[in-house]
Amino acid sequence: MREDDESQVSPLTASEIYLRSDERSSSSSAPYHGPRHQQETSKLIVYVLITFASFMTIFIIFGSIFFLARSPKARLRSVTITNLQANSNASSFNNTNLATLNMTMTGEITIDNGKNFGRFELENHKASVIYENVSMGEGDVFGGNFGAGKTGSRNITVQVRSNEYLSNNTNFKREIESGFVSLISYGRLRGKVHVTDVIKKHKIAVLNCTMTLNLRDKAIQDLVCT
Incomplete structure (x- = not known):
């Protein structure tokens, strides 16, 4: 086994x-x-x-x-009136009363660049005084630099004169007779926002203000800018 x-x-x-x-x-x-x-x-x-x-x-x-460039804000303030001459019946022609308004308006335009991290380089422009879409005069707004996040100002002087169209305007004549004339200050102020030394973006600071001319006090009141 x-x-x-x-x-x-x-x-x-x-x-x-x-x-x-x-x-x-x-x-x-x-x-x-x-x-x-x-x-x-x-x-x-x-x-x-x-x-x-x-x-x-x-x-x-x-x-x-x-790096986002925003449009600066433009506003009108500190408005003074000199050499004011207003008449709702300066002369007559064919039984039509003529209204006239002449004055010198001086004010300060502020440019608010507070929302930009780069300076705003403003070009030379003009701003107008308007009644019912009719320009009564314009003044120079000189250019310059407004620092990043800052607000600056420019002075403006406008020789305001009524023209033939306004002289025959019924509303214009009525407002002069009442002693209160509604006016608008308007301007498109172009310039460049320097985002960097290389990047520059074109922007417009729009001046759009309504106001009332008080003929008796020879002053501007109810000034509102948008």
């Missing part, structure tokens, strides 16, 4: 030994990429995208604040 058992046990061949050693080496050398490694890679991609989105949001916010 012992001899038979020994005869049934066969030794391993060399090829079988080599095959098993190759299987061991190949299985031990190949890295294993499991679900945990994939999760870490996905998280890294998400972090990169979030960082990029945050950077772009910050860049847009700062760009909109520092």
